[in-house]
Amino acid sequence: MRTDIARRLLGLPRSSFATTAGRIAELVEAGEDVVNLCQGNPDLPTPPHIVEALRQEVLDPATHRYPAFSGMLELKVAIAEWYAAEHQVDLDPETEVAILFGAKAGLVEISQCFLNPGDVCLMPDPAFPDYWAGVLLAGARMHPLPLLRENGFLPDYDALDPTVSDSAKLMFLNYPNNPTSVTAPLEFYERTVRFAEAHDVIVASDFAYGALPLGGETPVSFLRAPGAKDVGVEFISLSKIFNMAGWRIGAVVGHREVIGAINLIQEHYYVSLPPFIQRAAVAALTGPQDCVRELSDVYRRRRDGFVAGLWDAGWHVDVPRSIFAWLPIPGGGSSVDFAGELLQRANVAVAPGRWFGEHGEGYVRVSLLAPEDRLREAVGRLVDFSAGRVWPSASAARTAPPSGPGARTPVHSTST
Incomplete structure (x- = not known):
């Protein structure tokens, strides 16, 4: 039996996210406490009224066709x-x-x-x-x-x-x-x-x-x-x-x-x-859109606390406008190496900027889809891991930090 893969599939790259997910699973199985901020997978449940709507619809035989x-x-x-x-x-x-x-x-x-x-x-x-x-x-x-x-x-x-x-x-x-x-x-x-x-x-x-x-x-x-x-x-x-x-x-x-x-x-x-x-x-x-506003508030609190912690440590980063933070690597260097060492030595998983293209080099992407206490833990590990590196200068950042560690007030970015 010939199982030659079609040429159109041979050009598809393997997912770096899937490879890293496997490495994270190995570390967790070995008993390591990994803070996974690599993927954009929402960590909170679907609002109850939507789940209930699904339950009711599944009971309707008309939806079985x-x-x-x-x-x-x-x-x-x-x-x-x-x-x-x-x-x-x-x-x-x-x-x-x-x-x-x-x-x-x-x-x-x-x-x-x-x-x-x-x-x-x-x-x-x-x-x-x-x-x-x-x-x-x-x-x-x-x-x-x-x-x-x-x-x-x-x-x-x-x-x-x-x-x-x-x-x-x-x-x-x-x-x-x-x-x-x-x-x-x-x-x-x-x-x-x-x-x-x-x-x-x-x-x-x-x-x-x-x-x-x-x-x-x-x-x-x-x-x-x-x-x-x-x-x-x-x-x-x-x-x-x-x-x-x-x-x-x-x-x-x-x-x-x-x-x-x-x-x-x-x-x-x-x-x-x-x-x-x-x-x-x-x-x-x-239905009611309160759940969307509440979700935005959750992400805003997470973001503000995360960014405030980095600013307090001297790591001057832009204030995110979505569920990801785009962090310049202290001291520069390879984003793949930085992310690999961070996972190996500090048990924090982030996505290397190079995974997103040539112009992503010099950055890592951090997902904010984790509870506030885990994000605080990640900040501490990031800061400890990066000790001795040259921090990006304040002039490199385009936005003001949240006020104080763990700030809860909304942050308004001046960048587009």
Whole structure:
């Protein structure tokens, strides 16, 4: 029997996160106390009213049958109404909304829908590594959009070679950003629309963290920019909004032809998400939103305490605007080496910036998805581990620290 793997799979990288997860499991099994701040896996339960909605829907025999191939209209209506209420964006539920088996699936599918071998995709660097998978499966090429501190971790379209801009077919964006944790202003999205129109580029905006306003104001949706629906789409994830990570449900909204293509590919991959999960998602989107505000408050308290502890130790870091902290490595050096040594010597797991691209080097990403006491423990271990290293100067940080150790008051970043 021939079991040669198809060439399209040979180009896919192995997940560094999975490898590290295995190493963490080994340490825990050996009795080590590991503070795992490596992955973005929500640690709190789904709100009870959503769980109860699922229980009730599972008891309904109507949800035991196959649903409509492209998803249930009532869920699409709920998504459109939620977008209108939360982000002042009008959507046609029937033509401008697609249901996803988690936002991650759609972020891979869009490349397969629109990229042919040799096509160019503009890719933020650093970026969420799963964006790369769809591009590689399509046999397309990635051209980096460097996200640099001096540009507020926003891409500089003017720095692109015009021939690259003209040849690009698809572009990924992600704000609030993973891993740098900055937000983007409306003016940037307006520039993005002009760039996409001028060069005929499809914009894929990943808005997975857009419903959690840790900075005091709700992050701006790409679709708020005039003309945005004419050039692209936006992805949302109920995993982050409602702690529904294990439910694997998200959506993509915007440009009708893009939505149609994603619906087409999903007919062949999945058919549709289970009806009881779709109906429970309706309950999440249309029910009380207090749980979202409470979750944002939890993350804000965690963030403020974590950042205050680092500032008290002299480690001047930017104040995160999402559930990740992007930390410059004291003394510089390899982010992979720093993270590996930190796990080996201090039992703290973080993600090396190099995992997110060449321009992620010099940083590590820390997930704030852990209880406050564990984050305090991590700060102590980070500081002890980094003793003797050269701390980043205060002038390198763009934001003021929280006031006092363990501060609980909201922190407002001055960065974008």
